[in-house]
Structures are given as structure tokens and as C-alpha cells.
Amino acid sequence: MLLDGDHRLPLYARLRDVLATQVAELVWKVDEAIPTESELSSEYGVSVHTVRKAVEQLVNEGLLERRHGSGTYVRRPSFHNSLFRWFNFEDTTQSGHKTVPESRLVSREVKAAPLETIPATKLLRSTEVIHLERVRLWSGTPLMLEDIYLPYPKFQAVLHDDEAEIGPLLYPYYERRFSRLVTEVEDEISVGLATERLSEFLSIEAGAPVVQIDRLSKSADGVLEVRRAYGRGDRFRYRVKMS
Amino acid sequence: MLLDGDHRLPLYARLRDVLATQVAELVWKVDEAIPTESELSSEYGVSVHTVRKAVEQLVNEGLLERRHGSGTYVRRPSFHNSLFRWFNFEDTTQSGHKTVPESRLVSREVKAAPLETIPATKLLRSTEVIHLERVRLWSGTPLMLEDIYLPYPKFQAVLHDDEAEIGPLLYPYYERRFSRLVTEVEDEISVGLATERLSEFLSIEAGAPVVQIDRLSKSADGVLEVRRAYGRGDRFRYRVKMS
DNA sequence: AAGTGGTCTAGACCACCGA
DNA sequence: CGGTGGTCTAGACCACTTC
Numbered sequence: 469m470l471l472d473g474d475h476r477l478p479l480y481a482r483l484r485d486v487l488a489t490q491v492a493e494l495v496w497k498v499d500e501a502i503p504t505e506s507e508l509s510s511e512y513g514v515s516v517h518t519v520r521k522a523v524e525q526l527v528n529e530g531l532l533e534r535r536h537g538s539g540t541y542v543r544r545p546s547f548h549n550s551l552f553r554w555f556n557f558e559d560t561t562q563s564g565h566k567t568v569p570e571s572r573l574v575s576r577e578v579k580a581a582p583l584e585t586i587p588a589t590k591l592l593r594s595t596e597v598i599h600l601e602r603v604r605l606w607s608g609t610p611l612m613l614e615d616i617y618l619p620y621p622k623f624q625a626v627l628h629d630d631e632a633e634i635g636p637l638l639y640p641y642y643e644r645r646f647s648r649l650v651t652e653v654e655d656e657i658s659v660g661l662a663t664e665r666l667s668e669f670l671s672i673e674a675g676a677p678v679v680q681i682d683r684l685s686k687s688a689d690g691v692l693e694v695r696r697a698y699g700r701g702d703r704f705r706y707r708v709k710m711s
Numbered sequence: 712m713l714l715d716g717d718h719r720l721p722l723y724a725r726l727r728d729v730l731a732t733q734v735a736e737l738v739w740k741v742d743e744a745i746p747t748e749s750e751l752s753s754e755y756g757v758s759v760h761t762v763r764k765a766v767e768q769l770v771n772e773g774l775l776e777r778r779h780g781s782g783t784y785v786r787r788p789s790f791h792n793s794l795f796r797w798f799n800f801e802d803t804t805q806s807g808h809k810t811v812p813e814s815r816l817v818s819r820e821v822k823a824a825p826l827e828t829i830p831a832t833k834l835l836r837s838t839e840v841i842h843l844e845r846v847r848l849w850s851g852t853p854l855m856l857e858d859i860y861l862p863y864p865k866f867q868a869v870l871h872d873d874e875a876e877i878g879p880l881l882y883p884y885y886e887r888r889f890s891r892l893v894t895e896v897e898d899e900i901s902v903g904l905a906t907e908r909l910s911e912f913l914s915i916e917a918g919a920p921v922v923q924i925d926r927l928s929k930s931a932d933g934v935l936e937v938r939r940a941y942g943r944g945d946r947f948r949y950r951v952k953m954s
Numbered sequence: 955a956a957g958t959g960g961t962c963t964a965g966a967c968c969a970c971c972g973a
Numbered sequence: 974c975g976g977t978g979g980t981c982t983a984g985a986c987c988a989c990t991t992c
Contacts (some may be wrong), residue, residue: 478961504977514962520978526770530954537970545954652954659902659920659944659986677902677920677944700918701902706949711773711788711895721980747958758982763959780958780989961987968980 472514479514483522486512491531491542492688498649501539504530517580547653547685551697554657554681556705557606562652570608571636574669576603576627578620588617588694591684596620598627603669604697611703613669617694620644638693639685648687659701670700677701714755722757726765729755734785735931741892742783743935745775767902790896790928791880794940797900797924799948800849813851817838817844817912819870831860834927838858839863839872846912847940854946856912860927860937865889881936891930899925902944913943920944 470480487502492505496502503511508519523540526532533543549569579599581589588597616638618626625645626634631683634641639650658680667674678701714725730745739745746754751762766783769775776786792812824832831840843859859881861869868888869877869942877884882893901923910917921944928936 480961501977506977517964518962521961523978534978535971536979538972539977547953548952650950655951655953657947657949657951659922661918661920675942676919677904679902704900704902706900708898708900709895710790710793710898723980744958749958761981764980766959777959778990779960781991782958889988956991958990959988961985963985964983966980966982969978971975971977973974 470478470556471514480518480521480525483508483512483519484515484525487522487526488529491526492651494688496542498542498544501541502613504539504667545651547639547650550653551604551612551699552606554655554679554706555606555699555703557609557611557703569636570609572603572605573631573634574603576600578624578627585617586591589692591694592613592617592619593690594619594622598623600626610670610683610700612640612699613696614695614697618692642692648689648692650685650687650692652685652686654684658682666698670698672700679704684686712951714757722856723761723764723768725770726751726755726757726761726860730765730769731772731774734769735894737931739785741785741915744784746930747938748781770906788892788894790882790893793896794855794924794926794942795849796852797898797922797949798849798942798946800852800854800946812854812879815846815848816874817846821867821870828860834934834937835860835862836933837862837865841866845868853913853943855940855942857938857940858911861935885935891932891935893928893930893935895929897927897929900949901925913941915943922947 471479471486490496491502502508505516505519505523509516512519523532523534525533527540530545531543533541535541552569577599579597581586581595581597585597585599589595595672598618598620600614600618602614602616603610604612604614623642623646626641629645642648642650660678660680662672662674662678664668664674666672667676668676670678672678679699681695681697681699683693683695683697684691685695714722714729717755720728732743733739745751748759748762751766752759755762766775766777768778773788774786776784778784791846795812820842822828822840824838824840828840828842832838836865841863842862843857843861845857846853847855847857866885866889869884872888872895885893898934903921903923905915905917905919905921907917909915909921910919913921915921922942924934924938924940924942926938926940927934928938
């Protein structure tokens with residue numbers, strides 16, 4: 469079992485690619501240890517240092533996690549609540565126990581490919597899609613309205629599952645119910661004004677500023693979910709440092 | 712010249728700190744090569760590999776830049792145009808030559824500490840501040856209105872310098888004129904609606920969505936400039952990937 | 955051709971974890 | 974305690990830049 473592939477690429481890069489593929493194909497489960505450095509070293513016939521350099525890259529990319537004295541593990545990406553990172557919510561619970569966002573499903577239905585779902589059907593490679601409408605609240609205040617699109621029929625169970633069973637977070641539900649792990653998300657932010665529909669669900673005035681977050685959620689086998697979330701503009705806050 | 716400091720820290724970490732300090736103190740100029748790996752190795756009495764690990768960190772942090780076969784250089788952070796990164800502008804110049812944003816100074820004055828400049832005076836550690844008002848355009852279209860605050864009297868030359876001499880980009884001007892290099896910026900984004908003043912300068916309707924970008928620009932000796940930029944909401948676009 | 959960083963090896967010792 | 978990753982060394986050879 470040696471490293472072939474582009475002989476122009478250095479050994480550690482080829483090893484990185486091999487390991488990355490194996491992680492994506494779930495050769496090891498999430499939170500499971502991959503082989504030790506010396507095992508990989510002898511398996512692929514390279515020095516330990518070369519293995520370390522390959523693993524180092526994957527750690528920087530967020531796929532693996534080292535635990536000193538214990539091993540190197542497949543990392544579970546945690547996007548739970550990650551849409552809320554765009555908003556500013558004073559966690560006013562004095563007690564200090566963390567607030568969990570609430571969710572309320574407004575509608576669930578299957579749609580063929582009417583105009584507004586065409587991008588979703590393309591991205592999900594599915595002619596019919598499931599459409600969920602959901603309101604998300606933070607300590608009682610509605611913050612976001614979401615339009616969520618999922619491939620049909622693969623995810624049809626979501627149409628009839630009890631809302632309590634689905635829970636407030638979808639990604640853990642996808643993992644439990646459909647064995648699909650979200651490994652990467654892409655967000656695109658833009659801004660606009662509240663329509664009638666939004667003013668109603670978010671309890672803000674029509675014409676108030678809103679932010680729109682378009683999200684693609686990907687798993688090992690491609691785009692898993694297409695989502696468009698509208699949030700209250702007055703609660704939007706984002707910080708970046710550059711150097 | 713050996714590495715003292717916390718003996719709990721590994722050698723490469725101590726060396727990283729030493730080098731980072733020297734970069735901050737401009738021991739080497741921007742774009743100048745630092746000593747070679749073998750020079751550093753013998754100077755500090757550590758192996759080349761240890762030097763490489765220290766340098767590697769600083770490269771990841773953006774302070775240094777390696778050039779294979781040539782040397783390791785102090786990196787010039789490039790925030791030129793960096794406010795435009797928040798906006799979507801189809802670069803419609805067919806020719807492919809890069810468009811430079813235009814700037815138009817609207818007003819320049821010294822202010823004591825009226826209400827709205829109090830945060831700036833604190834951050835700039837200066838009781839009087841210079842206030843610049845500036846419009847920024849992209850291929851003729853006004854995109855942003857900026858309120859810029861600088862410490863007085865240190866930057867008073869900006870009050871009377873010819874606008875052509877100042878040019879469309881302030882950071883290079885600060886470097887030329889005041890020998891101050893911006894090394895780090897912090898942006899905070901929020902959204903709102905266009906006031907009368909904004910609708911006038913940005914040629915949009917009052918009540919249209921705008922984004923507000925609050926920026927701190929820092930140099931080696933602290934906060935150098937405080938800026939609030941208002942941009943057209945319809946041109947705002949920001950993308951992020953997470954994993 | 956000389957000098958730089960880039961890759962790779964072999965091996966020693968340390969710090970941490972878990973049984 | 975044995976096994977894991979973390980630090981560190983010494984040294985060979987390669988790829989690239991510069992003159």
C-alpha cells in the first residue's frame with residue numbers, strides 16, 4: 469500500500485489526499501481515532517515526520533483533531549445554532565445556563581419545480597423538493613424565518629415526523645434519521661426590506677431592514693439542503709479581524 | 712543570544728515570540744528579507760527545523776512570507792480597497808484592467824469632543840480629533856459615505872494637503888506622510904435604513920437599506936483611525952465557508 | 955554557481971493519557 | 974505502565990532564485 473498519484477506532488481501532500489478521502493468516505497466514524505502516526509508511517513512507507521505533516525494540514529483544515537497522549541480523531545463539525553452567529557442576542561438569562569433557540573414549523577410540503585424552487589432542485593439534483601417553512605426564536609423573540617429545501621423522496625420522513633421528534637436543530641436530526649452528516653456550509657449574506665410576510669412572522673414593521681442568509685449545507689455526497697433565512701436587521705451584527 | 716523567557720514554552724514558541732516582536736518593532740522593513748534559516752539557527756542555537764516551525768507559525772499568522780529560493784520576507788498587509796470587499800461590483804470594464812475606486816473628500820475639520828465624536832476621542836486617546844467626510848465611488852457609482860476620525864494634532868497635515876496628493880487610498884498616504892503602517896483592522900457590520908443625508912450622497916431613496924461598517928485601524932502603537940462607513944445595501948454581498 | 959527555502963529521513967527524548 | 978502525540982536534533986538531497 470504505497471503512495472501513487474501525481475509524482476510531482478510531495479509525499480505528504482499525496483498522503484493528505486488519501487487521508488482526506490478516507491475521512492470523507494467515513495472509513496473512520498466521527499470521533500473515532502485514526503491509525504497512529506507510526507502505523508501510518510509503516511503502512512505507507514514514509515517517515516513519521518511526513519505523516520505528521522500530512523495530518524497537520526488536515527487538522528488546520530478542520531477534518532482531524534489531535535489529542536496529546538491519546539490519538540488523532542475525526543472531528544465532528546459543529547454548526548448547531550450556526551445561523552445565530554450572525555445575530556446579536558444579549559443572553560439575558562441571568563442564571564448563566566445556555567439558551568437553546570426554539571423552532572416552530574409553519575408548513576411542510578412537496579413541490580414540483582415552480583419558479584422559486586428551480587435553483588433548489590438543481591442544487592439538490594432532484595426534480596421534486598420538500599419545502600419547510602420555519603420560524604426560529606431566541607428566548608421567545610422571533611429572529612428568523614427560514615425556507616428550507618430538501619431532496620424528495622429521500623427526506624420524505626420529515627413531512628410526517630412529529631415536530632417534537634425533529635427538535636429545534638435540524639442537522640442532528642438529519643444525522644439521527646437519515647445518517648447524513650453536514651460537513652460544510654456556505655453562507656451568502658445580503659440585505660433588503662421586510663415584506664408583509666416577513667413583518668408578520670418576525671413582528672417587525674413592513675419596510676424595516678432585514679438580512680437574507682442563503683445557505684448551502686453539504687455532506688460527503690454533495691449538497692444536502694438549500695436554505696434561505698430572513699433575519700431581523702436590527703439584531704444583525706458581524707465582526708471580523710483582518711491582518 | 713539565546714532564548715530565555717518562559718521555560719515552560721517550547722523553543723519554537725519562544726523563537727516565534729522573539730521574531731514577532733522584532734517584526735512589530737520594524738527591525739526589518741516591510742518587504743525586506745529576515746535572516747536566513749541557517750543564520751537564525753546558529754544565532755539562537757537551535758536546529759533549523761525549530762526555526763522553520765517558528766517561521767511557519769508567523770507565516771500562518773500573516774506576518775511573514777516565504778519565497779522559495781529567495782528568502783523569508785516581512786509581509787505588507789494589504790487592506791487597500793478592503794472596505795470594498797463587502798460589496799458586489801461587477802467589474803464591467805471589458806478591457807480587464809483593474810478599476811481603482813475613486814474618492815471625493817466632502818469636508819475636513821477639527822472637532823473638540825461633541826457627542827458623536829466621544830467614542831473616537833477615547834479610542835484615539837486624543838481630546839480633539841480630525842473629521843473627514845468622504846464619498847467613495849466604483850466606476851462612477853457612489854457606493855459608500857465615510858466618516859473618518861484621526862488624532863489631532865498628529866495628522867493635521869491631512870487638513871490642508873492637496874486632495875490629489877492624498878489620493879484615493881488613505882493607508883498608503885498615512886505611510887508616506889506620517890510613517891504609520893496599518894497592520895490590523897477590525898470591522899463590525901450592521902444594517903439600517905438610509906437617512907436624508909445618505910440618500911443624497913449615495914443616490915438612493917431615503918428608507919432604502921444601508922449597511923454600516925465600523926472599522927478600527929491599528930498600527931504598532933495602537934488605534935490609528937476610527938471610521939464609520941455607510942454603504943448601499945443593494946450592493947452588499949458577503950460569502951463565508953465554514954467547516 | 956552559490957545560496958535560499960522545501961522535502962524527507964532516522965532517531966532521541968519528553969509530556970500526556972488511559973488502563 | 975505502555976502507547977500516544979509533541980519537541981528537537983543532525984543531516985541529506987532537491988527545487989528554485991539570483992547573479
